[in-house]
Amino acid sequence: MEISDVRKVASLARLALTEEELLTYGRQLTGILDYVRLLDEVDTQNTEPMPHAIALQNVFRDDQRTNSLDVADALSNAPRTDGQYFLVPQILEERSGGK
Template sequence: MDVFGGIELAVEGNRQVDRKNIVPWLSSLFRLQSPEAREDFGMPLTSERVQQVARLARLTLAASEVELFTRQLNDILNYVEKLGELDTTDVPPMAHVLDVQNAFRDDATQGSLSVEEALANAPAAQRLFFVVPRVI
């Protein structure tokens, strides 16, 4: 990415693309937004926009995949839109619905292989070490 005259440019293939046109659309795609904000960016997603994201990600999609992904992404955006309608004023911020704490096991020593057992199947060993090809 280059900065030219205060404008960030992304390189796509051999040409540069003005990021200010790409970033708002991508951020609108993956952000929780109100229906009004989605209309500002021409939502719902079209197959052309899915193809544009695929090109940016260097993905080749079949026509059936573009249709499938367009439908699935619109379903996801509609579901997130529904979630935005929920009244969460009395719900505290949380990372998980359940109050789950990490469950760690006791840190106790357990049986392990002896040096001889560990080196038994090694292609090459010298004293207590594996012999490997030089890497430099």
């Protein structure tokens, strides 16, 4: 993997990595990707993918009202709240003077 690819993957994964980490993961991921190329030996032309370990279909439950977490419990582990909502940094720019 090129260092630019590693940087792109880190950005997709939302991971801030140091230059040293980028180099290490680049080297290690290249090794792992070389190893998994082993799978090319298997002819899977007529094989359906198996996304899950068991073949359960149409799992329904009764449509009954149940309690969900109350607000205080849901917020209890949040790094920042105002007691009712999660607080996040501002994501929209303020516009001065106009609508």
